Amino acid sequence: MEKKSQQTSKHVVVSEWVNSHGDYLFSWAYHKTGNREVAEDLVQEVFLAAVKNFEGFKEKSSPKTWLLKILNNKIIDHYRKSAKKTVHLDDQAFQFTETLFNANGNWKANGLEEAWSNDTHLLDDPAFNDVMNVCIEDLPPRWRLAVISKYIFDKETLEICQELEISKTNYWQVLHRAKLLLKKCLEINWFGAN
């Protein structure tokens, strides 16, 4: 009987969380995935996982923090799945980053080299962050996964490599190419456009 009431209470608690934290989690997931349906599905998975692993929730941490941690894991899983399906995009993006350099592997000048340093309050500009959002979405999923894992969990590099199932060498090479692509995208859509 006691077992039953405990079960009911955890269902009640998590249902309350849907109302109190659902919007926050949804807007977080939507911002990271750029897709409403995906974000809704992920949020649903989070709450179902919360019921299932309710015993893992410590009253010491806030429900919001705990739910967000589950959500971030779901987001990474989602990225991982799409990364597996889109390996061909890596090649295209790689070829594109090659065009930033000449035959000797040195930069082709584009006249925007200095533009970056002129804007010291760049990151406070909401319009810049919107462009950044577009550029992150433009990365091939596997590259996006590599750059984002670094910030989403604040984990050690080696741990990230293990999770992404890539070698150390491959990891920094992917970071390099992703950075080049982001740089180019920002130059086209921000520094060159302004």
Place this chain on the structure above:
Amino acid sequence: MNLEKIMNIMLLSCKEATCLIEKKAVFPLTFKEKCRLYVHVKMCVVCNLYQQQSKTIEKALSKWINTEGATGDLLPPKTKERIIEKIKED
């Protein structure tokens, strides 16, 4: 050793140099890599600027991760109801 060989050992291309800049952010460089990168960045204005740009991009990425998105993006009430139903079924 002729001059070209020395130059090849000492000089990185910009592609190699920027790759080392990214490696340095996550792993320690070997002594040889450190020397070669140091020399390259001292001489190459564009790679010197790249170093700063790379840091700006890092900060922008970190900011992106910690942004919760627009406040207008709400979980539709119907979806909330659906999730609560699913929780009951569980």
